[in-house]
Amino acid sequence: MRSLAKWGVAACAVVAAGVFAGAAQAADTIKIGTFLSVTGPASFLGEPEKKTLEMYVERLNKDGGVKGRKVELVHYDDGGAPDKAATFAKRLIQNDNVDIIIGGTTTGTSMAAIKVVEPAGVPFISLAGGIDIVDPVKKWVFKTPHTDRMAAEKVFLDMKKRGLTKIAMISEDAGFGKSGHDQSLKVAGIYGIQIVADEVYSPKDPDVTAQLTKIKNAAGVQAVFNFGFGQGPAIVTKNYKQLGMSLPFYQSHGVASKDFIKLAGEASEGIRLPAAGLVVADQLAATDPQKPVVTAFKKEYEAAFKSDVSTFAGHAYDGLQIALAAILRAGSTDKEKVRSEIEKTSGYVGTGGLVSMSPEDHMGLSLSAFRMVEVRKGDWVLVD
Amino acid sequence: MWKTARIGGLGALALILVLAPLGFPNAYFYDIAVKALFNAVVCIGLNLLIGYGGQISLGHAGFFALGAYGSAILTVTYKLPALPAMLLSALGVGVLAYLIGRPILRLKGHYLAMATLGIGIIIHIVLKTESGLTGGPDGMGVDPFSVMGFTMMGDRMWYWAAAALLVLAVWLSLNLIDSPVGRALRAVHGSEVGAEVVGVDTSSYKVMVFVVSAVFASLIGSLFAHKDGFITPDIGSFFRSVEFVVMVVLGGMASTFGSVVGAIILTLLPQVLTVVEDYEAMVFGGIMMGTMIFLPKGLLPSLVAGLRKRGGAAQ
Amino acid sequence: MFAELLQYLFAGLTSGAIYALAGLGFAIIYNSSHVINFAQGEFIMIGGMSTAMMVAAGVPLPVASLLAVLVTMLVGVALEKFAIEPARNADVTTIIIITIGASIFLRGLAQIVWDKEFHSLPAFSGETPLNVGGATLMPQSIWVVGVAVVVIVALWWFFNRTLFGKAMLATSFNRLAAQLMGIGVKKVLMVSFALSALLGAVGGIVVTPITFTNYEAGIMLGLKGFSAAVLGGLGNGMGAIVGGLAVGIAEALASGYLSSAYKDAVAFVIILFVLFFLPNGLFGKKGTDRV
Structure with missing residues (x-):
């Protein structure tokens, strides 16, 4: 039975080694956590979402970060499985100590993560379509795509x-x-x-x-x-x-x-x-407020990845922009402050449309x- | 001799379970540990069927999901307390397993694999389609587990409950294997015809372990639903069934502790493999193949045999 | 009324022929080794994906198809050589796990070598549907059925008329006896994997214009192919074809007359019922147990 004990110790050591690698980081970086369905049936949604987040975070850091603070992206692939998404959400919050979570490719993975995110009190911007995510409104949960x-x-x-x-x-x-x-x-x-x-x-x-x-x-x-x-x-x-x-x-x-x-x-x-x-x-009218935003994003994405831009990539882009703007306005990564700043997002023009959130509306898009x-x-x- | 080894094994397991949390820095570790222990209990049940009964099942996630949804629906929709809901679900799953077990366990090998796979898939489809009851593919929320005013909250509390449950399951399994039933089962595994010839009622033993393993899965499914607070039909998918079988076989068939080891390793592996990012599936598949090629008897039995050999050589 | 039924049958024929092709691959390997290769679906995916990627890169379809078949056969042989052969004497369950591991590995490889997008191929003979008795059928579906028929005839000829084919059949009945008769069991095993990989690749290529393909396309095809092979009776090529068509047609009729939500469930219920009465499938041999 010594063998069993050995196994137990070895297993713990392996996990600890794998996980601690991410834990020790400089305190003043902004940590953005993300879990996406990069594999599995929704992979053609999760993949562009991940690529978009990586590209813009890298670009942001090259330009000096957010008020001098570097941004670090911690990513996990949930494979489209809701229970894995919940575990990864827990890992992001408890183990990686992220300041905010952007992710959740599907409604199922987002809903499962909400069970973790809400009690922990971490701002979460979902990239999934289901209306259940923001209706009824949950204190810490937002989303960027249309329902x-x-x-x-x-x-x-x-x-x-x-x-x-x-x-x-x-x-x-x-x-x-x-x-x-x-x-x-x-x-x-x-x-x-x-x-x-x-x-x-x-x-x-x-x-x-x-x-x-x-x-x-x-x-x-x-x-x-x-x-x-x-x-x-x-x-x-x-x-x-x-x-x-x-x-x-x-x-x-x-x-x-x-x-x-x-x-x-x-x-x-x-x-x-x-x-x-x-x-x-x-084809958008030149006067359309969305025109400059979407043309720029389309151009950047297609130049970087040599593939047609999809709206899913846009959801991730919007999520990141809303999060960064909120952190800037809050002047810190204090979770409650950032949350309430996201809620105050008003007149943000994204790839999905004009976003104006409120305590009653955590998506902020209208039918138009x-x-x-x-x-x-x-x-x-x-x-x- | 056998008795002392059994007590020793149980003691070692209990000791590891008590000491393991010393290495857990935060709730995430507890969460993973709970999932590993839950899987271990399901695998102990499944190992009785696969390892000792010699019958494969590619549909056990279906029973797991039925337990989960049974508890979820009974507590959320019908406001039943958690414990009776869990037992009622397990009873239902047991009856179902008995009813389908009788005809399908007459099948052999790959035909049995097909039949159990079909049953798992049918359960999955029903859970997905009956959205009025189950919430459909996007799942449903479940309330925390509470008994008589006491509510299971937090991953630490769940860890101790799961650990206790695992020790109980191991004890039950070891006793069952050592009983006349266990001996009959091993006879069935060795040669079914042979067993029949010497007067073993093979089919009723097979059905019995099938029911026991299904009930194990159902009970854990119920607990899982309460713990995670949110379930989707995904937990009953074909992949999950395969995952359970892989845990049993990788750990070592016909070894109760092997199933525990297999379940723990395969639950932790995806968490560790996040470091290889895009190569995760390749590495995972490679590890599966490699283990089975080089240790065809499974991790624990091969390891024990290796240690014995070394010990023997040293003397 | 009749046109409706005919359309359902055509729908079933299209899906069924696809399942049948997948099922045949299972049958061949099972026949010579009693191994169920759960990576069969991945052979189909590799055939379809590599052709689609090469055609997209400008390679003409026939050349791309040929290369894709070769690539897939290479994968098949490698799988046999490095994963199945070393574990030849292991338990059935152990080998099942190895092939499942292989399927995960190959999917992981495909998503890195290629991508996660869906890909398609142009239909071989255009996209003008054929009108038959008020129902329509795509020419590509006829290609799938045709290829299945050609394959079954070729296999029959191979197993019954060539020396090597007969040797393979002999190995499936009794490995030890075959070995004693001087048949190279290892070689038989390798050829069976190459053959089923070839079959998978060809299937993947003709099916892609209808169903498209991506790195995960093999999962569903593998599952349906396995169902087809078991329903027909393991190791029986004709059985796999009949099994595949039966599953496809059952699904189509179920979605036409019962409920499209439960069409897959209906197919599995039928399989279960058949197995209750014919525990070795429709055309399976009654096996004898060693005591």
């Missing part, structure tokens, strides 16, 4: 304008699509929209023509709305065209990246979706932050 409910509202508003009232929904059965679906059902009535067919698919289904056939044959459908992200919506779009369906087709903000158009190809022609100004940076875009000739075109 799924807003996306649904924006889509329904557009449908109403076009006189479409009976629609079919098809949504992904994973977190993003499921939550978006539920929010859509909640707000549909307000806009006089009636959902007459309701189908789901799994994110990795090779073919969804069966579900679409059901929708096609449902009586009275005037438009179709798909809530999902990743390759799923691209497959739905291709199958939609395969079946020769020509009803107006809406997607969610989950596909607001060039990759979607690339994957779905010609089939994506004519699709409408709500998106942040970032994806149509060049969303633009309705349409795919035409393989590119996004602003339609309102």
Whole structure:
């Protein structure tokens, strides 16, 4: 049994070695913690988020940091697993002693981390879409992306304008699509929209023509709305065209990246979706306050990584800017001060839109932050 | 001889569990330790099935998740106290395991793996889809564990509870293995036909360990839900089932302490591997392969055999 | 009414043929070694990803495909040589863990060598759907089915008409006897991995225009392929094809007539039921236990 004792000691030593490495740091650096889903099903969201944070933190340090204080980024990959996210949040707070946390790629990982962040009292800016993150308002929790409910509202508003009232929904059965679906059902009535067919698919289904056939044959459908992200919506779009369906087709903000158009190809022609100004940076009016911000970010990101900018990268950028501005205004990294400064964020123009937070609103975006875009000739075109 | 070794082992384990917190500088260490100990208990149960019963299960995370959601739903939605909710969930899981255990444990090898995998996936799909009850893929919140006005708060308190539970589980497992049931099980593992020929009712023994291991998973699932305060269907996914099996096999099949070692190492490994960042998956997979190639009997049994050999050579 | 059913069947055929191709890879390795290779899905991913990346870099599709197949076979042989062979006498469960470790390793490698984005390939014969009886089918789906058929015929010929194929089959029945007859068991094992890697790569290439691919694409395909192989009866190539098609069609019909949320569950319930009555799958041999 001595062997067992040895193992125990060895295990403790290994963990301690791995973990202490991060603990001893100069006291006056600003420590920003982040946990993102860099691997796993949401990796194409987490990856650009991580790259963005790293790039801007590095740039900031090169320019002398925040009032002379260097910024240090501590990152962990939660693989998209909520319980791992909670553990990493705990690690960031307890072991790395971070001043603020920016992260949480998905709603599930963010919600799990909230259970750790709230009692510990550390400001947390989530990068996920779910409305549950900030509704009801939690003292220490903020978020930068638009909510799924807003996306649904924006889509329904557009449908109403076009006189479409009976629609079919098809949504992904994973977190993003499921939550978006539920929010859509909640707000549909307000806009006089009636959902007459309701189908789901799994994110990795090779073919969804069966579900679409059901929708096609449902009586009275005037438009179709798909809530999902990743390759799923691209497959739905291709199958939609395969079946020769020509009803107006809406997607969610989950596909607001060039990759979607690339994957779905010609089939994506004519699709409408709500998106942040970032994806149509060049088409914004010169007077648009967002124009300089999004054009600059797009240019910097694309120059640094040689890949198309996505709104997800923008969420991370906004989160970082809001955090840094709050720390500057607070004049310290005192957690309560920073928290209340984040809450006072007002008139910040980010990639997602105009952000004005309040004690009752920890996101601060209004419906006008969303633009309705349409795919035409393989590119996004602003339609309102 | 066997008895003293058992008491010695339990004593050593208890001692390590008591001393380990001396090396824990903050709550995060306790949190990881609790998760490791929880996994260890699940693996002890699973090892009875895999290591002693010779039956594989790729669906145990399903039972874990059912325990977690059972407790969550009963306490949050139906306002039941935590303890009865936990026991009721475990009872439900036990009955379910009994009902499905009877037909599927007739299957062998990879067919059994497929069947248990299917059951795990079906459970996962139900948890994901019935969002009215479970909150869907984005999960649901769970209240802290409290019994008669006493509430389990903080990672330290959970650590001592988990440590006590682990010692209890090890004791139970060692006793079970040493009982007539255990001997019958080992006979089943060695040769099922042989065991039947000498009059062992193999199928009812197999079903029994299946139920016991499922109940272990369910109970720990319940505690996990209360501890983390937030659960998603992700805890019942296929990967988690595989993770449990890997813990058992890596630690050493048919070794109760091996399961404990396997669970602890595999829980800590991802935390340590954050230093290799992007290479984490590669290193993790490499370690898994390497261990199984060079120590096919698992960590602990190989280590013990190695020590014995060295001891023998020295004499 | 009929058009609807036909469309569901087409949907099932598309998915089913994909699962069947994945399942065949399991069957080949199982046949010669009784090993279940949980890294089979990663062979498919590597085939698809490397082709997609090379085509994106300007390599013509046929050349890229050929190179991708070679790369994947190399990976397959390396896996056998460095991971399976040293552990050949280990417990079944131990080998399962090794292959699961290998799949994690290969995914980790892919995300570093390539990236985490989704990639696609142009469809081989265009994207104009074929109209049959009011339902539509993409030409690429026919490619997938066609490749599956060609593969099964080629395998049948290989195992029944060539000396080496027969030797492999013999090894699957009784390894020791085969060895005594002078069959190089090691070589058989290696060829079986190369063969199933080839199959995975080809599958990955024809499937990518339909499902796209990324470094994690192998997980789902591996899982469905395993299901297909077990449902059909392990080690039976025809069984894997039938199993794959059955799973695909069951899913499509379930989402058409029952509930799309529970379509995967329906497929697994069917598999469970089949196993209750046929514990060795649809076409599996009744094994005898050694006492």
